[in-house]
Amino acid sequence: MKKKVLGAVAAAAVATLALSACGSGGASSADSAKGEISYWLWDSNQLPAYQQCADDFHKTNPDITVKITQTGWDDYWGKITNGMASGTAPDVFTDHLSKYPDFIKTKQLVALDDAVSNDKVDLTQYNAGLADLWVGQDGKRYGLPKDWDTVGLFYNKKMAADAGLSPEQMAALTWNPQDGGSYEKAIAHLTVDKNGKRGDEPGFDKNNVAVYGLGLPGSDAENAGQTQWSFLSATTGWSATDKNPWGSHFNYDDKRVQDTIAWWASLAQKGYMPKLETTVGANAPDAFGAGKAAINANGDWMIGQYKGYKGIDLGIAPTPTGVDGKSASMFNGLADSIWAGTKKKDASIKWVEYLGSSACQDVVAAKAVVFPAIKSSTDKAAAAFKAKGIDVTAFTQHVKDKSTFLLPITDNAAKVAGIMKPAMDAVIAGKAPASSLSAANDQVNALFSK
Amino acid sequence: MTTLTKHPDPELSASGKPGNSRKSRKPHKRGKPAAGFRGIGDLKIALLFIAPAMVGFLLFYLVPTIRGIYLSFTEYSILGDPEWIGVKNYQQIVKDPLFWNALGVTSEYVVINIVLQTLLALGLAILMHRVAKSTLIRGALLLPYLMANVIAALLWFWMLDYQIGIVNQFIEWFGLPRVAFFGSEEWAIPTQALINTWRHMGYTALLIFAGLQAIPHTVYEAASIDGSKAFSTFWRITLPLLRPVLVLVLVVTVIGSFQVFDTVAVTTQGGPVNATRVLQYYIYQRAFNEQDFGYGSALAVILFLILAIVAFIQMKFLRGNQSDLD
CATH class of the missing domain: 3.40.190.10 (Periplasmic binding protein-like II)
Incomplete structure (x- = not known):
């Protein structure tokens, strides 16, 4: 037999x-x-x-x-x-x-x-x-x-304490795509320019930032925002595909994800997050380790690396509570x-x-x-x-x-990434509006109609 | 190198006889009557000597090229069999904005790279010819070329880094704002073109230098007797006599720079957005990242055609196969 x-x-x-x-x-x-x-x-x-x-x-x-x-x-x-x-x-x-x-x-x-x-x-x-x-x-x-694996917020405990943010407060951040909630407030307050002015203080120089509130490893579009924005967009009720696993239609033309991305990109324009162009060749966790960023959103497989940075008192907070009142994470x-x-x-x-x-x-x-x-x-x-x-x-x-949702499991994953990454990069770099993702979405969906 | 020195030699020996054209010269040199016999006798030996190169050419150039052309008419994911789809890949390429983007980006790269590299190399070659006669200095010019492309790219990737790069540190000391050499869409291609110019100009200069040495002293002496000034000697004697070498250098470097890949692959990987998605990188992306070997092959065939046309035009209009020494 x-x-x-x-x-x-x-x-x-x-x-x-x-x-x-x-x-x-x-x-x-x-x-x-x-x-x-x-x-x-x-x-x-x-x-x-x-x-x-x-x-x-x-x-x-x-x-x-x-x-x-x-x-x-x-x-x-x-x-x-x-x-x-x-x-x-x-x-x-x-x-x-x-x-x-x-x-x-x-x-x-x-x-x-x-x-x-x-x-x-x-x-x-x-x-x-x-x-x-x-x-x-x-x-x-x-x-x-x-x-x-799931995703969380790695943060610099000393910077948080200097900014008057307790671990309890860091663990109870909220977020919405309109004003970013207390998540954006914390990011802004943790951002410090070369003159020591905080991001939410008058006279903040967004072109000379010493410490960014939030680190940026890239647009993360190739991973459907796994560690950077998926935990936010998911709380708006949006999901990347029509069904998961084995979806055959992507939803990047949805206003909810576009609002999320627009908000996220705005952090770079406000000086709270590095501009995308300055991160080419840079390593976001290392920048965190060098004290140049206060918060990094990342996956649990990075715990060892973040813990390993000398002189950093590492705090780990759950992802912010979003629009639906829940803290969410992609599950892979x-x-x-x-x-x-x-x-x-x-x-x-x-x-x-x-x-x-x-x-x-x-x-x-x-x-x-x-x-x-x-x-x-x-x-x-x-x-x-x-x-x-x-x-x-x-x-x-x-x-x-x-409180998890799945990484989108679909055919054509490499091709989807090949289309979405440049499109998302353009939005994060401020070169294109978030609405431009709709055109990329059409290209992606065309892959499945063949 | 051999092709460079070979050309002028026979021409020189014949230059004494003004009436001699190419056609009439050939039979003189090869014995006429025995030509048939010797030809066949030589053939066996010749084949033997050519065989190693021939095997390499067949196995690594001709067969893959033909297979590539075949694959360009198929849909093929490397796993499974190629599926014949006719010219569909080519039809899609015409409508593919990323292909046109790649063509534009690659052209920008080629223009910056070739113009700068050729001018600098010509300058360096003249310096080597006239001023820097020491082997040490001449050798030093070749140093960047001894470095692997990937190493050179990574070296500059770090030196030009936005945050920790030494170049940006200097720029800041001069009170200027930092430049995102690799990160900004405007700078990404010029930066990579400059890196490859830096790496290749010594080598290109060496080729041109060899060409300079092949120009006979007699013509310079004649020029100086006639009272020619340095600039007009350069313009009217050096440059025209250097033309065959320059054309060869141009053909080789233009083809080489159309094929830019490694610098992009180890630094920006096509980004920011699509600013450095050059043709070769796009081919690689479609074939190896997205398992679309048919489409990648079709792109490669198009690149092949572009290069063939460019090389042909250069040879044809710059008359690279003729020398003015005749």
């Missing part, structure tokens, strides 16, 4: 990989369950944790060795795609929600449904919703969740997927199941770098962060309160 399935999968893999002339000559099940399998990830911070998992895994499965390769995000996806085309992609790799739809479309991933039912993987052990993210439009499952999760061209399918399945089990996720939790997908491991990670002196409630609360 199992052999039959395998043969079919191997045949399908060979059929789809038109380019791999070298071809995988149909894996026999005996070889498929042992030997060396390759595993790729992009985050170097997580490498030690997963190396530990791989070593533990090898101890309980002596005939399987996992070889881990870490490649930076910028090169990671190109290498994976080229590897798939040439037949040299890793057996197992860390997968991203914005990338896996294209892999499904080109039949590059192994469906895990049989494995999950045969090996009785408990999908309810994961934080709610995470496992379902990896079910494709065809109803099949292509990944087991490994971690999740990674998973491990198996490449359809693998010759070690059985061993790969074992490894993916191990990565998705509490045995590995507790190891990751103990290193306090990210939040594992399994609920009990998430709690352990929160405890590990606490032991390091970091209160991560701002991130975990979103999951507890279910």
Whole structure:
């Protein structure tokens, strides 16, 4: 029975990989369950944790060795795609929600449904919703969740205290797209010019700013505003696509998101946030670390880096309460997927199941770098962060309160990013009005009408 | 380099005989009767010597070019098979505002880069020829060229950084406002054109310098006997006699600068907005980022045609294959 399935999968893999002339000559099940399998990830911070998992895994499965390769995000996806085309992609790799739809479309991933039912993987052990993210439009499952992330406000506690803002006040900011609420008031007050005048004081020189209230890493359009503005626009009732996952119509022509972006861009014109042109080549977290910005909105995977800046007393506040009276955050999760061209399918399945089990996720939790997908491991990670002196409630609360919304999962993600980034950059740079996003939106939607 | 020195040599030896045209000279040099025999005998040896270059040319130029032309008529995401769609890619390109933007941005880059680079290189070459005879100084001019493009780009990326760049520090000391060299739409292309001018002018100067050395002293002596002043000697003797070399330099540098990619890729990546989305970068973006290899190939074919036309026009109208020494 199992052999039959395998043969079919191997045949399908060979059929789809038109380019791999070298071809995988149909894996026999005996070889498929042992030997060396390759595993790729992009985050170097997580490498030690997963190396530990791989070593533990090898101890309980002596005939399987996992070889881990870490490649930076910028090169990671190109290498994976080229590897798939040439037949040299890793057996197992860390997968991203914005990338896996294209892999499904080109039949590059192994469906895990049989494995999950045969090996009785408990999908309810994961934080709610995470496992379902990896079910494709065809109803099949292509990944087991490994971690999740939300967004919060990293701020400089000393600057806040000097400005008379207590941690309680920072944790209770409000926002609306008209005047920016107390979020903008805090940003303005935390902005200081070269003469020591604050952003909300008369005589503030917006062209000579020493400390910006809010840092700016870019327009973030390529990630649908994940860490910069999505937590605001979501409170207006707006969502990026008609449905999620698997939407086929984008809504950047909506007044609610355009008002949000217009407000955000206005911060740069007012001098509360760096101008986009001055941030090319700059690194927003490093500017925060150098004391040139008081607040940075960013994801929880950055905790380690922000905490690492010497001489900065780091505070973490939840995202501001928005129009609907709630604090919101985009919710994103990674998973491990198996490449359809693998010759070690059985061993790969074992490894993916191990990565998705509490045995590995507790190891990751103990290193306090990210939040594992399994609920009990998430709690352990929160405890590990606490032991390091970091209160991560701002991130975990979103999951507890279910105040999250998903990263838009659609086809054509790279093309959408290619259109939206320049369009959004032009708005943030003050070169185009927010209403110009409607034209970009038409271009994006044209991708789906083909 | 060989092509540069080869040209003037035979011309020089023949220049003594005024009536000799190209056509009549050739049979003289190669023995007439044995030509057929020797030709075939040489062919085998010639093929043997050409083979390594030929294999490289076939494998890495001809085959990919033909495949690229084929792919430009397909829709192809690298995973899966190319799907024939006729000229649809080309029809879309004509309507693609980003293509026209890329063409404009690339042209701006080429004009700034070529004008500055050629003028500076010509100046440097004359200095090398007349003044700086020391090998050390001549070698020093070539130093930027020894640096990899990416390194040069990153070096300037940091030196010109808005916040921490040393150049902006100097600008501020002079009481001027900081300049967002890479961040502002107005500056991004000129900045990158200047970086590549800086890197390439030494090399270009070396090529022109070689051309200067090939101009025989006798013509200068004749000019000075006739009482020609420095400027008119340069204008009427040096420049016309340098023309074949200048044309070659222009063709090579224009083609090279149309293909600007690495500087953009490591610094602005097409931004701000679309200010540096040059053709090569746009091709890369469509093909490798957006998995649209058919469309990318079509763009590449268009770039290929543009370059072929530009090179042809340059050769044709500047008469790059003829020398005035005849």
